[in-house]
Amino acid sequence: TQAHVEAVEAARTLNAFVLETPEKAIEMAKASDARIAAGTAGPLEGAPLGIKDLFCTQGVRATAASKILGEFKPNYESTVTSHLWRDGAVMLGKLNMDEFAMGSSNETSAFGPVVNPWKARGGNQSLTPGGSSGGSAAAVAADLCLGATATDTGGSIRQPAAFTGTVGIKPTYGRCSRWGVVAFASSLDQAGPIAKTVEDAAILLTSMSGHDAKDSTSLDEPVPDFASFVGKSIKGLRVGVPKEYRVDGMPAEIEKLWADGVEWLKAAGCEIVEVSLPHTKYALPAYYIVAPAEASSNLARYDGMRYGLRVPGANLTQTYEQTRAQGFGAEVKRRILIGTYVLSAGYYDAYYLKAQRVRRRIADDFDQAWRTCDVLLTPTAPSAAFALGERMADPVAMYLNDVFTVTTNLAGLPSISIPAGLDAQGLPLGLQLIGRALDEGTVFSVAGAIE
Numbered sequence: 001t002q003a004h005v006e007a008v009e010a011a012r013t014l015n016a017f018v019l020e021t022p023e024k025a026i027e028m029a030k031a032s033d034a035r036i037a038a039g040t041a042g043p044l045e046g047a048p049l050g051i052k053d054l055f056c057t058q059g060v061r062a063t064a065a066s067k068i069l070g071e072f073k074p075n076y077e078s079t080v081t082s083h084l085w086r087d088g089a090v091m092l093g094k095l096n097m098d099e100f101a102m103g104s105s106n107e108t109s110a111f112g113p114v115v116n117p118w119k120a121r122g123g124n125q126s127l128t129p130g131g132s133s134g135g136s137a138a139a140v141a142a143d144l145c146l147g148a149t150a151t152d153t154g155g156s157i158r159q160p161a162a163f164t165g166t167v168g169i170k171p172t173y174g175r176c177s178r179w180g181v182v183a184f185a186s187s188l189d190q191a192g193p194i195a196k197t198v199e200d201a202a203i204l205l206t207s208m209s210g211h212d213a214k215d216s217t218s219l220d221e222p223v224p225d226f227a228s229f230v231g232k233s234i235k236g237l238r239v240g241v242p243k244e245y246r247v248d249g250m251p252a253e254i255e256k257l258w259a260d261g262v263e264w265l266k267a268a269g270c271e272i273v274e275v276s277l278p279h280t281k282y283a284l285p286a287y288y289i290v291a292p293a294e295a296s297s298n299l300a301r302y303d304g305m306r307y308g309l310r311v312p313g314a315n316l317t318q319t320y321e322q323t324r325a326q327g328f329g330a331e332v333k334r335r336i337l338i339g340t341y342v343l344s345a346g347y348y349d350a351y352y353l354k355a356q357r358v359r360r361r362i363a364d365d366f367d368q369a370w371r372t373c374d375v376l377l378t379p380t381a382p383s384a385a386f387a388l389g390e391r392m393a394d395p396v397a398m399y400l401n402d403v404f405t406v407t408t409n410l411a412g413l414p415s416i417s418i419p420a421g422l423d424a425q426g427l428p429l430g431l432q433l434i435g436r437a438l439d440e441g442t443v444f445s446v447a448g449a450i451e
């Protein structure tokens with residue numbers, strides 16, 4: 001823990017942490033030492049972790065990287081972090097992210113962007129670590145922590161993992177409790193870990209998962225020891241390759257990596273099958289209707305009364321307006337406007353209801369695919385890490401980066417990104433595996449074989 005506390009301090013230029021909690025870390029590590037000495041060590045005893053600033057931890061400032069939460073200090077603990085502490089983990093601090101987890105580059109944060117610890121070979125340009133869990137991914141990649149919590153609404157665990165050469169898994173919707181995690185789009189939001197190896201990710205996910213009566217969408221299902229699947233034989237498994245993920249303009253290097261992945265799994269004894277997910281092309285438009293719709297509703301609670309920031313006006317309405325005008329950043333306002341629009345009378349049927357129907361079709365496509373395969377292999381993102389600033393002027397170009405990840409949030413399925421190679425510039429690229437609902441086990445076995 002001491003070494004990690006020092007590493008965090010020495011790496012402040014990355015801007016990965018928005019709050020360091022060194023005293024708390026040392027205190028927790030001492031308690032870990034005592035439990036180890038007493039022979040009562042938990043499965044994560046003494047493991048120093050970073051916590052995405054979307055998770056509430058009792059008495060520690062939580063901002064969701066927004067000005068609107070101000071100095072908000074929750075007096076409760078998220079279920080996921082309480083599981084990690086129960087198992088002995090140590091908290092190093094809170095990690096930077098896109099504001100309210102809205103973004104793919106960590107550039108919408110009120111604390112400024114996170115810098116990817118990776119640089120292109122021979123280049124000096126600062127790159128994005130991806131988003132929204134950019135702080136989590138950068139901190140793990142730069143060895144500032146052993147693992148980190150993250151959340152994924154449309155790819156925010158997997159895309160930053162791909163951009164930083166780390167492992168990130170979004171479990172089945174409902175595996176991890178959303179209680180105490182600041183809401184973005186509640187029907188899509190899932191917590192999960194970012195870690196250095198598939199096995200670490202499996203160990204962390206086992207701890208983070210489990211039924212919670214405080215989240216009505218939490219699944220009451222047994223949690224297997226996910227690490228026991230890593231290293232298992234995958235002989236005879238059927239791996240599906242969805243042809244619709246071969247999108248126009250995908251860099252040749254990513255096509256090649258995907259083909260390499262297919263060869264590796266063949267060599268490990270898997271049967272490769274081509275599958276079709278015909279509604280894939282509608283996933284991104286459907287996501288960018290459903291997610292803002294839910295966000296506009298969830299963010300109505302920031303009214304200048306209950307949390308953090310208050311910019312007083314002459315009356316209640318003005319206070320509300322000024323607080324929101326000053327508290328939210330541009331991307332969050334864009335989402336609220338889109339969300340309010342698609343939910344408004346007259347447009348609801350044309351946009352929101354249609355998007356919900358598309359969502360059902362996308363889930364049905366996956367159900368069809370599971371008749372002929374056990375797991376799907378795709379790239380995680382259509383590019384490697386891009387330069388900071390490169391896409392901020394064009395929100396649509398930014399949204400397109402989520403093309404391979406949003407589908408599994410819409411369908412609620414588990415999906416992992418594993419580092420699988422480097423591009424010509426020496427930057428990491430990720431492959432994604434998608435599994436059946438509740439079948440993280442198979443996802444971990446195949447991920448272990450690729451790693």
Ligand code: GLN
Pocket residue numbers: 101102103104131132151152153154155156157184291402
């Ligand atoms: N990039 C996507 C968005 O901006 C996904 C974000 C996320 O998964 N939290 O909505």
